Amino acid sequence: MEVISTQTNGSAITMNYSHHNGNSDHRNGGTTAHDNGRKLLGNSNSIKPGWFSEFSVLWPGEAFSLKIENLLFQGKSDYQDVMLFESATYGKVLTLDGAIQHTENGGFPYTEMIVHLPLGSIPKPKKFFVVEKIDIIEIDDVVVDVSRKFFPYLSANFNDPRVTLVLGDGAAFVKAAQAGYYDAIIVDSSDPIGPAKDLFERPFFEAVAKALRPGGVVCTQAESIWLHMHIIKQIIANCRQVFKGSVNYAWTTVPTYPTGVIGYMLCSTEGPEVDFKNPVNAIDKLDETHVNSKLGPLKFYNTDIHKAAFILPSFAKNLIES
């Protein structure tokens, strides 16, 4: 089996482009995500000196804040502001352009679900348990360096002989991929404003569908039902036009993401049927040979959680299925 993943092992980083959280957040009284990153300590825009506050045009009028116990890294890559600090409750926290991407103690639901929802649904356990090839495409080398240093459990797989780490543009990589080459593509994208917007639109989905084998699967980050139902409806409309196998919306809880939840689009190409809602691989019951055994057992994902991820509250179900 071959898998293309923007970050198989974790943080919400790949296909991040600079300024994706916007530089002109007038709705937040002129506060910008960049300002938070640059002038953080003692910044009058953060909740108080020594705290990080997450403002964005994507969630105007609300902000989540964390006290910085210890600032570990702060810098500007070619693409974005990168900051890493130690928090009290969630351990190490990685932010890009002022938006929380991964936390040590609270990021694992996102990580485990974006990988195992699609891979648990492919009916070829032998090829899945012994993955032959994974391409990881990450645009920002600073993100790779920071992950290696501070999130060893995320970056351990960078050195796996089956993994090829490509520093480059994930969208261009997918577009250039051989038709029908991949079994699975995982799009661990940032939010759909700025350049990353393309990753939520039809031409990108068409490139993904082309790169997948018949009955291949894609999992993309698909925002919160509380904040962005209009974006979700648009993604679903695009996916229904492009993916002729099945199109599904799933969600999970992440304590440090806005509104506490995040969604995923799970789609398959025409070919062998993929029933995402009833996983064929009981990943949580795997023995020592499990590919993740080096990293310890899964903390969030299990087969029941997989099935429950597709169950939606009535208001979201009505909007999504209409």
Added chain:
Amino acid sequence: MEVISTQTNGSAITMNYSHHNGNSDHRNGGTTAHDNGRKLLGNSNSIKPGWFSEFSVLWPGEAFSLKIENLLFQGKSDYQDVMLFESATYGKVLTLDGAIQHTENGGFPYTEMIVHLPLGSIPKPKKFFVVEKIDIIEIDDVVVDVSRKFFPYLSANFNDPRVTLVLGDGAAFVKAAQAGYYDAIIVDSSDPIGPAKDLFERPFFEAVAKALRPGGVVCTQAESIWLHMHIIKQIIANCRQVFKGSVNYAWTTVPTYPTGVIGYMLCSTEGPEVDFKNPVNAIDKLDETHVNSKLGPLKFYNTDIHKAAFILPSFAKNLIES
């Protein structure tokens, strides 16, 4: 059927005692919930002038903030600071002692789940659909007045002829109740610090069990798996000693509560078996005769969401079942 509820129709208010969020939050650098409530506009402890920030000893080092579009009410009752404001994303917001209790656009998951998880599980639909008697016990008359004025969809039932609204101490009311009198008790409590602490401990659970009929059910607010697993484990240990029917933990998402999730304990007394995980009443499929029809259809709860509420991530499942 007879039901005792601290607030059948909604906000997380009853059995709130004054100062439940603590007056000496030294871990937050001396900020107190009370300070937030009193000196809100322009307060240096809020995220910025005109914003509300939710600090608590129960979630030190993190805070959720909302921009106040319009301050509608601010006052001090005999028991607590009461504030009501209009927010951009979540509509009207009610806070008690600086902690968010209910929001107009984001509070319904909590409300619907705390009522329908227990009541959907009782195998007497006829008596359930036509509830004969509901006692609501609320300690704070200011909370009742504010709810009547600003949350008509929550307080409509105060005038229902089947409802008796008692202004008083819920714990004392339960203790004094006739043994075996109630089919269901819903404890819509605040957090377990200060006087409300008693509502999470064994003597209160014993009073609840005594007030319930054989096979009667209780649903209590039971905190977040991300923040308070040690509290949850203690509640479960107490419930296992007191409730001889069944003891279950369920959870749901609420976008404006810390970490985005909240839990419930669902227990039954010895008697006719109650299988909470497989509801006997398909409340979401009810026709016009449904008790809630006056208030419109349920927005969050449905039978599948009910079942999914009992499915836990692996780390929580391991801790709760051990």
